[in-house]
Amino acid sequence: MxxxxxxxxxxxxxxxxxxxxxxxxxxxxxxxxxxxxxxEFRGRELIDMALTLPLVLPPTVTGYYLVxxxxxxxxxxxxxxxxxxxxxxxxxxxxxxxxxxVAFPLMVKTSRAAIESVDxxxxxxxxxxxxxxxxxxxxxxxxxxxxxxxxxxALSFARAIGEFGATLMLAGNIPGRxxxxxxxxxxxxxxxxxxxxxxxxxxxxxxxxxLLYIANRFAARSRS
Numbered sequence: 001m002x003x004x005x006x007x008x009x010x011x012x013x014x015x016x017x018x019x020x021x022x023x024x025x026x027x028x029x030x031x032x033x034x035x036x037x038x039x040e041f042r043g044r045e046l047i048d049m050a051l052t053l054p055l056v057l058p059p060t061v062t063g064y065y066l067v068x069x070x071x072x073x074x075x076x077x078x079x080x081x082x083x084x085x086x087x088x089x090x091x092x093x094x095x096x097x098x099x100x101x102v103a104f105p106l107m108v109k110t111s112r113a114a115i116e117s118v119d120x121x122x123x124x125x126x127x128x129x130x131x132x133x134x135x136x137x138x139x140x141x142x143x144x145x146x147x148x149x150x151x152x153x154a155l156s157f158a159r160a161i162g163e164f165g166a167t168l169m170l171a172g173n174i175p176g177r178x179x180x181x182x183x184x185x186x187x188x189x190x191x192x193x194x195x196x197x198x199x200x201x202x203x204x205x206x207x208x209x210x211l212l213y214i215a216n217r218f219a220a221r222s223r224s
Contacts, residue, residue, distance in 0.1 A: 007200060009176060010184040017092060017180055018161035021099035025107045025156045030149060033111030034137060048108070055105035059165025062101060066170045070097065094171035095178055099160035106159055107152045110219075114148020115141060151218040158211035162204065 036048050054062045070077040072087045081087045088094045118141050126136040142149070164182040171178040173187055181204050188197035 004196075006175065006179075007184065007196065010179050010181045010200070011203070013092060013095075013179070014161050014181040017095045017099055018157050020096040021103055021160040022153055022157045024096075024100045025103050025160075026149075026153050029104055029107035029152070029156075030111050030142070033108045034115055034141070036108070037112045037115035038133075038137075038141070048112075051108050052105035054102050055109070059102060059163070060169060063098060063166035063169025066094075066098060066101065066166060070094070070170065089170065090172045090174060090178060092171065092178055095163075095167045095180055098166035098170045099163045102163050102166055103156040103159040107156045110152030110155060111145070111149050114145035114152070117148070118144045147218045147221045151215045154211050154215035154218065158208050158215070161211075162208060 032051060036044060036051075067074065067089075069075050070088050072078065072081050072089055077087055077089070088097060122140050122144065123136060126140045131139065161180075162182055163180075164186070167178070167180060168183060168186075173179055173183040175187075179187065181200055185197050185200050185204070188194075188200070
């Protein structure tokens with residue numbers, strides 16, 4: 001199987017976008033999951049619902065909300081554009097943001113389950129030794145939950161690299177700029193270039209299967 005320059009660009013752009021999105025998902029999602037798993041406060045489940053809502057919304061609806069927030073005239077993007085002239089719209093940053101938003105719920109759900117599964121005996125022992133919440137989280141809870149966290153990161157990467165709807169809404173499908181693999185496949189299919197689209201479909205399917213295998217292996221180990 002040979003790939004032309006445009007297909008290679010879409011492949012590497014997809015990997016770059018998914019890597020950036022997954023890094024953000026891990027950095028934000030793990031603390032959020034820890035708060036939801038270990039915290040005791042009013043409205044906890046409402047926050048969980050809000051954070052994981054993109055998991056059940058159609059990607060185009062998520063993309064619409066992102067445009068309303070980060071578009072050139074959006075609630076957040078509008079002031080930034082007027083002050084700096086910069087807009088996220090139709091850039092690879094927009095693709096990364098869209099992928100972050102749709103992958104975030106998977107990281108939160110998986111990480112919360114992994115953190116909640118940690119034996120409370122170890123946590124109490126850490127408190128007995130005089131360790132505070134932060135040190136206990138860093139030295140006890142997160143290491144014991146690490147397999148579940150890795151599984152969540154793999155699932156998030158898989159979801160991010162396959163994101164289509166929200167990315168199309170926010171970043172567009174601009175050849176050489178924002179055409180990630182799913183968008184490139186869509187464009188090739190619309191143009192009737194089925195052999196080229198099929199190559200990318202098979203590659204994306206194989207990559208997704210590998211990531212799911214990794215996620216399942218670590219999820220199984222976390223339960224054992």
